[in-house]
Amino acid sequence: MKLVMYTSMSQNTITPSFEWKTLNSNGTSGNINLKCLLYGPENKDHIADLHVYPSNFTILDTLWSVSSSDIRLKQDGIHISPLELRQGEQFISIHNQDSYNSPFLVTINGMEISHLQNLLNFHPVEFSGNIYGTMSIPSRLSEQPMIPLGITVRNFHFQDGDMGTLHVTGSWDNTEKRINLDAMTRQSQHDSLKINGFVDIADNSIELNFSPRYTSTEFLNSWLKGVLGEIKGTVSGQLQLKGPLDSLDLYGRVVLDTLRFTPPVTNALYTMASDSIFFEEGKIIFEDFLVHDTQHGSCVVIGAITHNKLEDFGYDLSFDANNLLAYNHSGIDNNDFWGTVYADGNGRLHGNTSTVRADLNLSPKYGSNFYYNSSETENASGSEYIYFHNGETQDKSLGITENKQIENFKDNSSDVYLNLTANINPNAQIVIYTDRKTGDGLYLRGNGPIDISWHNKGKFRINGLYTTTGGEYHLTIQDLMKRNFQIQPEGYLRFSGNAKDxxxxxxxxxxxxxxxxxxxxxxxxxxxxxxxxxxxxxxxxxxxxxxxxxxxxxxxxxxxxxxxxxxxxxxxxxxxxxxxxxxxxxxxxxxxxxxxxxxxxxxxxxxxxxxxxxxxxxxxxxxxxxxxxxxxxxxxxxxxxxxxxxxxxxxxxxxxxxxxxxxxxxxxxxxxxxxxxxxxxxxxxxxxxxxxxxxxxxxxxxxxxxxxxxxxxxxxxxxxxxxxxxxxxxxxxxxxxxxxxxxx
Incomplete structure (x- = not known):
């Protein structure tokens, strides 16, 4: 933080002016002007009078105002006329009655939790919601501070996950110098989340115990959405968040009551139920997770997600699939490749937030269809693959080029590496469109191991021999007549690196x-x-x-x-x-x-x-x-x-x-x-x-x-x-x- 103070002095009066600005992007800045009148020894019980002038400060890009106030310090206590920090309908006010020994009454009305996090520069986890409640603090410095009951946080969110309304009670432990907390939040009559623990002021640490019961898993999206897609479901169990404020960790075990997610890579909906997740220092462990798709396929997942104090997340997951819906992309977005693929096999997904690696060995099952659009209508005057005309025949390329999807992936800051061994068999139909509009193209079935390697910022490589067992070639003549040719067995497509060759x-x-x-x-x-x-x-x-x-x-x-x-x-x-x-x-x-x-x-x-x-x-x-x-x-x-x-x-x-x-x-x-x-x-x-x-x-x-x-x-x-x-x-x-x- 950068802090500058300007001051002037005259006899027993000091007029300080403070300006500050935190260096981090989530901080605050502002200024405050004071006038302080000091009393001498002749006033035995009166120490000083402090006048706060109206001023402003910002939290992020939000402007807050500070009201004027008078603060009087005496030997037997402190008296504060109403001092208020306000931003629209949100405010915090503090004052006490005329008596110097009466407690301070702190009123909080709708203040956003994230503003407090920004003031304290506390961001290992994110909270949001609006705080309502009162707090009573003794005016005598020798007395034990008290934390009031009945603070309510409306629209409470943890890691952007909606948790309902949070009710908090607390007390100050003067011996341990910490705030003891007891809280509960719920969204309906069927779920609840109990929280108890403490915030240690002396050690600048925290220990909170979470007891979820059918609690929404929406908060997991902030950590796992990039890998698993949007996660929906509920969990129950015990989870502990503890450690110094700058190096927190999670411990415990939770049971997935239900869980639904759709990874962007496969675009297939998967479900899980009654599996346990174990939280250890730096790890989130998955043991024999049984994952189902919507078509009666399944796979078993083992592995772990790693992190460094809830930062720098990585993952190493292995799976064994049985007729799993492994790919489910439609062609409505004008992508160059799409399809529905059911597969047996195994694979490993590992990496971190900047690098994704997928090593797969899959065999397609019955009902699999994969489509590739090789037509390049934007670069050609027409979409016909075969032309009939006088003289020599003309041919057009199948158009196997680096496609738009791969180009789009190159704009992604993350590195994506894919190594796929596809043991293709006649269960899978491969369609190569020469004109997607008319449906013209090769509709192939066949056998052959195909090895594919791809880096989103590098090259696409394919190796292997695909031998046809049947299929069709669809041909439209002058947009009027469709003719379906039967592909004969023992034809082949042989690849040795570049797909175009x-x-x-x-x-x-x-x-x-x-x-x-x-x-x-x-x-x-x-x-x-x-x-x-x-x-x-x-x-x-x-x-x-x-x-x-x-x-x-x-x-x-x-x-x-x-x-x-x-x-x-x-x-x-x-x-x-x-x-x-x-x-x-x-x-x-x-x-x-x-x-x-x-x-x-x-x-x-x-x-x-x-x-x-x-x-x-x-x-x-x-x-x-x-x-x-x-x-x-x-x-x-x-x-x-x-x-x-x-x-x-x-x-x-x-x-x-x-x-x-x-x-x-x-x-x-x-x-x-x-x-x-x-x-x-x-x-x-x-x-x-x-x-x-x-x-x-x-x-x-x-x-x-x-x-x-x-x-x-x-x-x-x-x-x-x-x-x-x-x-x-x-x-x-x-x-x-x-x-x-x-x-x-």
Missing amino acids: GDLNLKSIYTVHSVSLSDLNIGQNISNATTNVNCILNFGGKANNPQVTFDLDFPTAGDDMRQTLQSAISSQEDLNMQMLYLLTVGRFYTYDYETSSSASAQNQSVLAMQSLFANTLGNSLGSIIGQALHLNNWTFGPNISTGRLGFDDMEVGGQFQGSLLQNRLQLSGNFGYREQNTYANNFVGDFNLRWLLNPKGTISLNAYSETNDRYFSKSSLSTQGGGIMFQHNFNKLSSLFRKKKTKK
Whole structure:
């Protein structure tokens, strides 16, 4: 504190003036002017008269006024005319009656506790509230001071936690030179907090015993909100706050009656009940805490929060999760990544207020979905990932770049380090949007250990091989038509550091059913036949610059027919044109209209329009069915396709694909009816069943039944089969047969 005194003296009169200012930011400043008249020995019982002039002082930025007052000192006591410190409706006044030996009456009306803390520079813990009450102090210095009963603190808060109304009684222990306190606060009839102890004036120390009963845990937010989010609940038990005022500590044990919190990192709501927290010197200890989420998952937490006299907080917590909701962020804030992830595994969270470290080893469980928005519409003229146009094809990047969330984290003063080993399996769906608005992108399921390291002020690194077991690629053509390509197994994404340099090797197929071959004009003997056509998209190259190529396959055609069709579509330009036509109209493109009759050309245009209408109707029905059933793990695709004669020989059917029993049983197939004489069976009923025998899906049972569609075959209506499939990734042939060494 900086204190300056100016004074003048004349005979037996002193006129001092004081100015002061504390150096800390929570202190006070001001001035006070006095006039003191001293009496000589001839006035045996009269010592001095002191006059206080009106003045002002500040506590923080709050201005207080000091009223004028007269103070008379005599041998038998002190007399004070009303002396008042006031700020608005808040005031403290002190005075006594005319008698010099009558006690001083101190009245407190609405004074904020925090103002007293600032005056005393006492901030190891924070209190707030408005004090009301009176205090009686003897005017004779030799008498024992008394502390009155009945002080009330309204709107009492401890560490910003609402504690209700506090009632305090106290007394002065003249022998120990300390103030004994007894208090109780409550918010309702069902809770209470009893406080007893003392403030030692001689040793400048404190010892307060807290006995909470269903007391709100809101006060914990000031210490733990940054790690656990907003904490809500109640506690019971015994807690002691003791030590010198500048180095307090907590001791005791409290039981969590109920506790709810949502950590910002996971954004998932967790609950706890009936677990104990132990307070020791410099530690808050958690032993076998059982934490539940809202989806029947759980984890066990052990560890401690450390501190240095209620400052410099740190933490070291370990957990073991069982189907825990480990990540629950929505995409409504336009974040680049979000999702819902359920996981088994373990981890460790440690650090302090300036550094957060998370070491995690997790395996996703059924129902997990993780989304990444790679579209960069602000940097591109359009959001289409694949363009169809004349000439060479153009590709756009998947846009795997350092995202907005990471950039925002870099503005945080704290250092955040994340080390994650994700043992990804088909339980988790990974979605990489190329256009979030239309839903275009890769919807992947697969296997692979992925190691991720990230520092919010450094780099994002990812290593590992992700091998696909299935999924879809959603493509919107000119904002009108949606086509869902099936991702084939054994594709991969390989990362070795920078996510943008990841290697891609993915194959996706969209099947157009019952395409008429008459449009290709490749022979009268097969003009009445139809075949299924697989439109293939191959993704290769790097994640930040993928190469997309097209291809066509004819799964229901024989070897001779396949060779004939491939010869008819020989050039890359032909392939691109047929791909576009098949995806949009559902038919092959017919060449050489100029050599055809006008009637034939007109007929081809009518058939194309009928086919386009039928395809659009089929896709619209698929969207309606998907929205009505609300089945995330199932897709349905009604199919309406026209034949050589348009609506006169069209086919009606549908495809389905989905999983049951937590993705262990996978089903797909198609069904329908066709009115054509070239087939031995007009009804179609194909299915494929796959049962995963282990969680990773490397061993499975397969069964299928397929309708024979070959134009020359009428003897066999369908083909059935089954078997067992083993899948294993390896870099060397020797590693395929090598047994893993078990750790001892």
